[in-house]
Amino acid sequence: MSVSVINYHRVMGRWEPNARGRLTQAALELYVERGFEQTTVAEIAKLAGLTQRTFFRYFSDKREVLFWGSAQLQELLVRTVLNAEESAAPIIAVASAIEAGAELLQERRQGALLRHRVISANRELQERELIKLALLGEAITDALRQRGVPEIAARLSAETGITVFKIAFERWIVESKPREMKAIVDELLNELKVVTGEI
Amino acid sequence: MSVSVINYHRVMGRWEPNARGRLTQAALELYVERGFEQTTVAEIAKLAGLTQRTFFRYFSDKREVLFWGSAQLQELLVRTVLNAEESAAPIIAVASAIEAGAELLQERRQGALLRHRVISANRELQERELIKLALLGEAITDALRQRGVPEIAARLSAETGITVFKIAFERWIVESKPREMKAIVDELLNELKVVTGEI
Structure with a gap:
């Protein structure tokens, strides 16, 4: 010992x-x-x-059991953004963060699936999950600001990253032939580039 | 009469x-x-x-006073997506929808400002607002599906559009020298293309 x-x-x-x-x-x-x-x-x-x-x-209560992981995830994403190479574009710093987040969830796939089932069945928990995602977006925006990224680019990169992360998660848990969540994140990032290239 | x-x-x-x-x-x-x-x-x-x-x-209750406009906004955005030119890329159909939404809010600027103050001061109302935004994203995704847009492009375009709309709104209400909200939407769309071009 x-x-x-x-x-x-x-x-x-x-x-x-x-x-x-x-x-x-x-x-x-x-x-x-x-x-x-x-x-x-x-x-x-x-x-x-x-x-x-x-x-x-x-845990402070039984709801906390479902959300203690959110703080860990946020800490990982923020740290990854802050540690990205100095020359990395904002969206690249965010991409590396959500890839790291995808790997964290991958290690906990079974728990993540159960947690998702519980949250989906309860409106109050869904609301709390949305709040957590919004706070995650703000935390990443703030990390980008600390890297000197201008306000609009910081907000857009962070929020777009959260969107990719959320959609990747939803696909990851329903795909009949499960892939690594990180592979789905990367596919979505490529697709995002194509979609927004039409603007 | x-x-x-x-x-x-x-x-x-x-x-x-x-x-x-x-x-x-x-x-x-x-x-x-x-x-x-x-x-x-x-x-x-x-x-x-x-x-x-x-x-x-x-109104069914006093909360409803704050949210009846959300249904109108959703109806406008969905209709605009469905009516966009057949050849329009998904993100362009969404862009025209959020531009229309920005014009609707522009007509109601004073009410929108007051409403925002009320919602910002109350956590339960904020949660409801987040739910409404999530539902708006789903409704736009669904409109894109009806246009034959593949699933991933539909989700990404719709959610990215909501993100732009949300950030544009936040800027519109705080800018010291108020611009048309539509002008802010267009600026953000351009910036989004630049940001995601780095992927």
Whole structure:
């Protein structure tokens, strides 16, 4: 056991390996099976083999289980935009960010599919998802501003990138012969160039 | 008095000239002054010089006052896409639609500004606005499909158009020296072509 795990144990109380992952998995299963509204935190904790107290160490409520990944995704996209080569055009910096986001989701495909089913079935969750996407667009716009990109180009590149990411996600989860999400992102970026070339 | 107005009178009871417009104007004033939550239908009707019964002839609730225009806008955009020249590229059909939408808003600038202030101050209204924009994107996608545009090009053109419309609106309401919203739409479309040309 490494020192960091020992410290973790001391700070957090009883240490449970991958508690966040187990709670998320249990919650998604129950949300799909019974519906989001009908599921209680007690049931989630029980299915994960953990206590409610442990649940509330990781999540403020049962909705948070569905959205903690959004913060991670946003952090990854913003960091990728900021770290893109200095000479990269705004849309290229954004493209590299959504490709990185696609790879993150690829690693979590099963969870992403379940999460999408839950959100699609609940209007309030859909609204929250739209808000998260809007905030993601603002965060990427801000990262582009920090790179010195002028306002209009920053907004357009960021929002267009979010659009590509959203459409790529929707295709990725429904395609009968699943491809890597990144391949779909790249196909859409090429198609976007063709479509807007007609302006 | 024309025959249609007489019929209208008979069907609707006491006829009030431009009741919808008067109620909308009164509601926006009160929402800005007191806040959306704090305003009652009774107050709106009173300020408009009408009865609550008349209010409920036009609107299901006080939120509806803010969103009845969305249906009109959607109808205009969809019709413009469907009526675009047969040879027009998808993005050009969408561009003509959002230009038409910009002209509609231009005619209602004062109301659009007040409405924006009210919605910006209330999270639930913002969520509803995001939903309306998402539905607008779907409606335009569907209109493009009806024109025989392949799925990906339809989605990308429609969603990109909504993005341009949204950003144009935001600029239009904040610019210190107001331009026609249509001019801003056209500027953004040109900039979009430049931005995505780097892909």
